[in-house]
Amino acid sequence: MGEAATVAAVRIKLHLVGMTAAVLDLEGTLAALGRTPAVLHELLADVPATIALRGGASGEWSAFDVVGHLIDGEETDWVPRARIILMQGPDRRFEPFDRFRHLERNRGRSLADLLDEFAWLREENLETVRSWRLTPRQLSLTGEHPELGPVSLSQLFATWVAHDLGHVAQAARALAAPLRDEVGPWLAYLPVLRQPPSGSTS
Numbered sequence: 001m002g003e004a005a006t007v008a009a010v011r012i013k014l015h016l017v018g019m020t021a022a023v024l025d026l027e028g029t030l031a032a033l034g035r036t037p038a039v040l041h042e043l044l045a046d047v048p049a050t051i052a053l054r055g056g057a058s059g060e061w062s063a064f065d066v067v068g069h070l071i072d073g074e075e076t077d078w079v080p081r082a083r084i085i086l087m088q089g090p091d092r093r094f095e096p097f098d099r100f101r102h103l104e105r106n107r108g109r110s111l112a113d114l115l116d117e118f119a120w121l122r123e124e125n126l127e128t129v130r131s132w133r134l135t136p137r138q139l140s141l142t143g144e145h146p147e148l149g150p151v152s153l154s155q156l157f158a159t160w161v162a163h164d165l166g167h168v169a170q171a172a173r174a175l176a177a178p179l180r181d182e183v184g185p186w187l188a189y190l191p192v193l194r195q196p197p198s199g200s201t202s
Contacts, residue, residue: 024139024154029161030126036164037119040067043171044111052111055174063171065103067114070167072101074121078160079128085143085153086132092143129157 044052044063055062061069081094132138139154176192187193 023136024158026134026139026157029157030129032161033122033164034126036070036168037115037122039168040070040118040171041115043168043175044115047111047175049111051175051178054177060170060173060177063174064111064114066167066171066174067111067118068103068105069099070164071114071118071121072099072105073097073160073163074118074125076101078156079125081143081156082129082153085141085156086138088141094143094145096146 044067047063052064053062055065076095077097084092084094134153139157140152142150142152143156145151173192176190180187180193183190183193
């Protein structure tokens with residue numbers, strides 16, 4: 001990872017340290033979300049296609065798949081669900097999120113194309129959220145997740161950041177996977193090359 005990506009990752013961590021369970025630092029959250037495209041670009045822009053398309057351990061997604069999945073979130077998850085919460089209509093239930101939409105949608109495309117699309121979609125979505133000028137009361141409003149039940153707008157935004165970080169880590173694991181058989185006994189010290197915990201956010 002280049003210096004710019006490392007610095008960006010550290011800044012994301014610092015913003016997260018400033019958050020508490022009771023109060024979300026909305027501007028810090030949006031700033032962290034705004035840096036994810038640059039982090040992924042630094043990590044993936046010059047990666048050969050043979051590596052970008054290779055998955056991690058035990059069938060984990062490739063770096064290419066990770067970026068495609070993040071694009072799906074920009075189009076069908078975070079902001080659409082935020083709108084449902086803010087409308088406070090009679091039906092606040094979210095549409096289920098298709099975690100595998102990207103597999104067919106991005107067939108034949110390049111990783112560079114996906115990185116560019118993700119960057120402009122994220123910028124557009126953050127501009128939309130900032131234009132709402134959200135208040136603490138609005139951040140406490142709730143919608144209904146199809147599996148988890150009631151969730152607040154604040155929780156949705158915090159999950160958006162955590163989701164980014166989880167998939168940046170997943171992309172890094174996919175890049176590291178080809179080295180598994182090359183590191184010898186150091187494998188014991190390299191969690192990036194071992195089976196990740198199960199689970200997802202959507």
